[in-house]
Amino acid sequence: MVTTREKILITGASSGLGEGMARAFAAQGRALALCARRLDRLEALAAELRDSAAQVAVAQLDVTDFDSVPVVFGKLRDELGGLDRVIVNAGLGKGAPIGTGKARANLETVQTNLAGALAQAEAALEIFREQGYGHLVLISSVSANRGLPKAQAAYSASKAGVTALGQALQAEFAGKPIAVTIIEPGYIETDINRGVKTRLMTKTDDGVAAMVAAIEAEKEYAAVPRWPWEPLAAAMRHLPGSVSRRMV
Ligand SMILES: NC(=O)c1ccc[n+]([C@@H]2O[C@H](COP(=O)([O-])OP(=O)(O)OC[C@H]3O[C@@H](n4cnc5c(N)ncnc54)[C@H](OP(=O)(O)O)[C@@H]3O)[C@@H](O)[C@H]2O)c1
Numbered sequence: 001m002v003t004t005r006e007k008i009l010i011t012g013a014s015s016g017l018g019e020g021m022a023r024a025f026a027a028q029g030r031a032l033a034l035c036a037r038r039l040d041r042l043e044a045l046a047a048e049l050r051d052s053a054a055q056v057a058v059a060q061l062d063v064t065d066f067d068s069v070p071v072v073f074g075k076l077r078d079e080l081g082g083l084d085r086v087i088v089n090a091g092l093g094k095g096a097p098i099g100t101g102k103a104r105a106n107l108e109t110v111q112t113n114l115a116g117a118l119a120q121a122e123a124a125l126e127i128f129r130e131q132g133y134g135h136l137v138l139i140s141s142v143s144a145n146r147g148l149p150k151a152q153a154a155y156s157a158s159k160a161g162v163t164a165l166g167q168a169l170q171a172e173f174a175g176k177p178i179a180v181t182i183i184e185p186g187y188i189e190t191d192i193n194r195g196v197k198t199r200l201m202t203k204t205d206d207g208v209a210a211m212v213a214a215i216e217a218e219k220e221y222a223a224v225p226r227w228p229w230e231p232l233a234a235a236m237r238h239l240p241g242s243v244s245r246r247m248v
Pocket of ligand 1: 011012013014015016017018035036037038039061062063064089090091092093112116139140141142184185186187188189190191192193
């Protein structure tokens with residue numbers, strides 16, 4: 001049964017999709033806990049949302065500072081008096097062809113997107129296990145469905161890891177009161193893909209609306225927006241490499 005999740009923690013809420021989801025849930029009067037590294041942006045957003053949201057708590061968090069993730073989540077849980085939903089959204093799109101002397105960018109991407117997501121899942125599930133309920137949402141990417149070449153190699157590998165982590169948790173919590181949703185966005189206009197030129201780019205508001213609808217429905221999996229990304233994600237998963245290589 002899907003119940004209204006009133007108390008929602010969102011990481012990476014200082015811009016793009018995280019900020020958009022915060023706005024959407026605030027407009028519905030939910031209580032929010034927002035984190036990211038840029039505290040000034042979170043505070044400005046919180047000041048704007050406090051009129052409509054039931055409550056807005058903010059905290060500075062670098063998800064690659066693994067020890068601080070459970071501390072910050074615990075503090076925000078205490079401020080809100082529990083957490084019904086945690087959206088693991090913080091992510092980076094840095095990258096360079098592997099073996100070209102830019103290992104740092106690729107390692108930072110995997111550290112943030114995959115190890116950081118794991119640290120967030122650990123902290124969220126500790127809270128959910130203790131409460132006996134909760135909804136974990138992992139923001140992966142359509143690129144999880146097929147390793148992508150060059151500058152996107154480490155990014156797609158990190159997101160394949162996020163999707164696999166979500167599937168593992170769905171198997172573990174099947175039939176239990178802890179729900180796990182995997183969201184794979186296609187191209188949605190945000191800072192992460194500024195400068196990317198493609199006809200497949202979705203406007204931020206439309207992309208956020210599709211994400212929020214899939215999250216509220218507590219789907220196990222959604223590629224968003226559904227058109228064209230659900231069929232494209234399936235094609236990326238199933239087409240032979242000789243064909244899919246010509247699509248990217
Ligand atoms: N937009 C797309 O087309 C698209 C497609 C597929 C997947 N996604 C995924 O959607 C998520 C949100 O991305 P976006 O498109 O909204 O990009 P964005 O506007 O660049 O937002 C990224 C967010 O992640 C936060 N972040 C980055 N590194 C962090 C760290 N180490 N610790 C804490 N927060 C960190 C940033 O905040 P601070 O810099 O303030 O920390 C920012 O709020 C990411 O996981 C991304 O991979 C996006």
